[in-house]
Amino acid sequence: MSDTPSPALTRRGLLATGAGLGAAAALSATSSARAQVSARPGAPAINRNLPDVAVVGAGAFGGWAALSLREAGAKVTLVDAYGPGNPRASSGDESRLLRLSYGPREIYTRWARRAQALWEQRQEEFGTRLFYPNGSLRTMSADALAEQRALFDRLSVPYEVLSPDEVHARWPQVDFSEYETVFYEPTGGVVKAREAMVAASEAFMHKGGTMKIGHAKPAAAGGSAPLTVDGEPLACGAALFACGPWLPRVFPELLGDRIVTPRREIFYVGSPIDDHRYRWEHLPNIADSHTYTAADVDYGTKIAANLRDVPMDPDDGDRMASGFLRAQVEDYVARRFPGLVGQPIVATRVCQVELSDNGHFIIDRHPDLPGVWIAGGGSGHAFKMGPTIGEYLAARVLDEPGDSATDALFALASHKARTHE
Ligand SMILES: Cc1cc2nc3c(=O)[nH]c(=O)nc-3n(C[C@H](O)[C@H](O)[C@H](O)COP(=O)(O)OP(=O)(O)OC[C@H]3O[C@@H](n4cnc5c(N)ncnc54)[C@H](O)[C@@H]3O)c2cc1C
Structure with a gap:
């Protein structure tokens, strides 16, 4: 054989x-x-x-x-x-999000589900922690929600549709009060990049x-x-x-x-020394119409600033984060994570994404x-x-x-x- x-x-x-x-x-x-x-x-x-x-x-x-x-x-x-x-x-940042919700793009839901199983196997094999299962909270339009539910039902992927009050009852450290419903996907999490x-x-x-x-x-x-x-x-x-x-x-x-390869900026916001509510054990990742965040694995709460597509050279592009986007991130923190207001930005990453x-x-x-x-x-x-x-x-x-x-x-x-x- x-x-x-x-x-x-x-x-x-x-x-x-x-x-x-x-x-x-x-x-x-x-x-x-x-x-x-x-x-x-x-x-x-x-x-x-x-x-x-x-x-x-x-x-x-x-x-x-x-x-x-x-x-x-x-x-x-x-x-x-x-x-x-x-x-x-x-692929050079600290972390990336793993989600299964891809709207109607079923291939990626299937691939992400397969990937989650492989991340779990690979971290065992490599002897190093790479996957942190904390799920995600997402906001979406009524049509997108219906589409997502239909696909998850068909593929038997678990989810819940929560009101802002239900979100607040489970995770009082986040505020979704401006939305009517929030989609909760318990599968997925954060992967080390x-x-x-x-x-x-x-x-x-x-x-x-x-x-x-x-x-x-x-x-x-x-x-x-x-x-x-x-x-x-x-x-x-x-x-x-x-x-x-x-x-x-x-x-x-x-x-x-x-x-095309536009610039992206990521800010990591530190938690107060005695407040662990923003760690991945206690908080899902979040994607809403303003931006997305990853819960704190060991580097702070990761917040992606919302940037228009500015081209970036992957070899020579400037990798210092901008003050303008820092202000945007601080606005977002005030809206979504009131308990993190005034906390320091402990790290930043500037990267280019490659869009088809x-x-x-x-x-x-x-x-x-x-x-x-x-x-x-x-x-x-x-x-x-x-x-x-x-x-x-x-x-x-x-x-x-x-x-x-x-x-x-x-x-x-x-x-x-x-x-x-
Ligand atoms: C800010 C940001 C946030 C993201 N968030 C997520 C997320 O939450 N979840 C998710 O799934 N994905 C996310 N992505 C997307 C994901 O990170 C990328 O799609 C993925 O990392 C791309 O991998 P890659 O191998 O194509 O490219 P890269 O990781 O860039 O690897 C290309 C490699 O090729 C090498 N190389 C290039 N040219 C040559 C050459 N001529 N000779 C030798 N070596 C060369 C480079 O040095 C580099 O190491 C995000 C991307 C960005 C930028």
């Missing part, structure tokens, strides 16, 4: 059935001579029938894809210009993957290798460019007008470069999905059969040009 998954037990099959990752991960031993960190006993054997793969970008798309590809038996090199969890990357990407890349190396710090570029068609790293060709059978907000500059002709025209991911083969794949367009919601995206990307690159409707949704042909608002 082969040590690698049989075609009948493919990763795409696992994704479709919602079965666990363990079967794919439980591959047998030997180490890769190219790994920078010694592969642990039990690391997956290299399956010579699979292409060697280079993955560019150790963020939510590439970091998890590299790990899943290695677990599937491929020989994998993960290249990142600045390193996993670096502060320029969209940069720590998760560091942990995933460590696991990747311990399983025999090779990590390189370097600047990758696609090579011209017909050359000796599909990409170069710091100018040197890197020979491999497939190259997955998961460069997040850098994708438009890596593939300017193909993606220059399909992904329709909010769907962009995952496809490059139309002109054989063996080259593109994955990104996370559109402000991909981080939570990382472990699910990794499974999906591994299956696509390894050419396993899957769901053609999902593939079509993410295809380049489904995405139009878009501009900053």
